[in-house]
Amino acid sequence: MFNVLGNFLTLSSFGESHGEAYGGIITNFPAGLEIDIEKVQLELDRRKPGQSAIVTQRKEGDKVRFLSGIFDGKSTGTPIGFIVENENQRSKDYDHIAQAYRPSHADYTYDQKYGIRDYRGGGKSSARETLNWVVAGALAKQLLPEIEINAYVSSVGEIFCEKPYQDLDFSKTENNIVRCPDEKTAERMIERIKEIKKEGNTIGGTVTCIIKNVPVGLGEPIFNKLHAELGKAMLNINACKGFEYGSGFCGAKMTGKEHNDLFNQDGTTQSNLSGGIQGGISNGMDIYFRAAFKPVATILRPQESINKDGESVTVEGKGRHDPCVVPRAVPIVESLAAFVLADMYLINKTRKL
Template identity: 45%
Template sequence: MAGSSFGTLFQITTWGESHGAGIGVVVDGCPAGLALSPSDIQAFLNRRKPGQNAYSTMRKEADEVEILSGVFEGKTTGTPISLLVRNQDQRSHDYSQIKDCYRPGHADYTFDAKYGFRDYRGGGRSSGRETIGRVAAGAIASLLLKNLGIQVQAYTKAIGPYTIPADEYDFSVLKSSPLCMPHLGYSQKAEEYLRTCMENQDSAGGIIECQIAGLPAGIGEPVFDKLDALLAHAVLSIGAVKGFEIGDGFEAARSNGSTNNDAFCLKDGQITKKTNHSGGTLGGMSDGSTVIFRAAIKPTPSISSLQQTVNSSMEEVDISVKGRHDPIIVPRAVVVVESMAALTTVDLLLRNMSASMDHLLRIYR
């Protein structure tokens, strides 16, 4: 199938199905000499693996990564890096009773319409387990960015009706919140809300916010491959994402130019902005301030309450989706959003190296 690759110079190709032998990714274009170990990648995968709390699917997967190529004596070689995570806890029989039904909110119908065939076991390529490859590759991209003094940080901003105001963030408590929320009070309220959803055999959605700090000005291409456009492409390619905004986003439509414009000023001899309504981009390029964007995550479509649907025999039927499913996707998707942002940023940084003669002279002279 087409469309499993992302990036230009730092390119990834993900592969595998939810109930197949494994999931993996090939990373092509990583510079040689980057110190990389399985533990660097595992730390990212551990943030998205299932079964960690009451708000995650009880599918038990270690999600242990194997580095098959591209690393020698603890450093990248400049050749393609192939990563594998084996599936160990598939229960394909959970789906046998509904294999002919089109689950509401899933890609069952559209896969059939496109290919005339689909892997009904957990959604196949449309499963959330596909994001393992993205996260494994994102760990490498994030490590590369760290070496350049650039940090990507995603977190849960909202779940259901509970939204954390930006001036109340406390990132020191992120690891203490099972929902990855930078505020324990809001996290507790959201947990109570989720318990109610679960009691009602229902699910919930939310908003993930991501910040990219330390990015120099001028990263991104001015026309089609804008920084914000490619971030939107990257984030909207995640299965559960239904909306993207950067900076003030849709609030800018209700603003005025005199308010929405970010005034420039000088600080310590450097050009900076007094505000950041633009979210760190101007004309499709980074402006030197923190890039801030948000992704809207839909409620988990697999719910056990009765729903109406149609089967492949063109009959209207009722369906109740059994199996092990997350009551909310948001907490485990945080690292996925973070990974896609890191991959986009690294790719554009590499592309920017050929933007001017000065860059080339610094490298080759």
């Protein structure tokens, strides 16, 4: 199983949803950096379940414990090992799918690939895996403190935040449970998610991420283009179905004259349809992208499916599940973006004396 994130700065992760714990090992993290463990925990608290009425009610403390690589509050340059224990599994909620496959879930593909699957909470396919990524991303943010990364929920179903990101106050993102900095749009999103939850159904949405103060030169010209690394990271998030940066798919409707970002004399550009990346390399302008998330596959209503023997069965979700994943995806998107940027930053440093 490929379970390593990054190229030079790497995270190797382990754990299952209903196992003893999650954890990971981060390698090539520079020595001598002061580590604020409280900031790492704060990022985990943003991701953890049970935060509000519109997310899963699984109760987990998600307390990180560092095992190595940090001494006297500073990174030592050796691998950073950490662990987060599971506390509130309730595995019996999944007994009914021990032999049955949930539609659009990873049940069938895992069973076919490995010949065995941990059906409790989805095992390795559970989104609880992302807490490892948040720990790594929180450390990466401290490695690049000058870079500002702000993600927010930009749509839920057919409800969109229509304001351009330049008009949004990102300090308001955490002021509501859906994590949309536009208060009126947030209220509509919350009501829609509550309606969907009452129906035993789920709904999708998008997360937009804005990255400011990125130095020029991050990213590689061929197979490790910065936008490709960001896209790869985002598309590894559970339920992520799409990624676009800069003008994205709208750029396909434009002419070159309309799309080209003309230069100012200082090297900045008059527009930024390139999304802060040209030729796979950061150009110093804001990087912005959007990730699309499908509705959560597990719904609390009957669906026709099959079991391991190919027989027709009816499955119905039980237990605690997110009616909409996007509010909790916000810190995950930020964390992965930070880790990618830190990885590219360290690679870039190896080329300069």
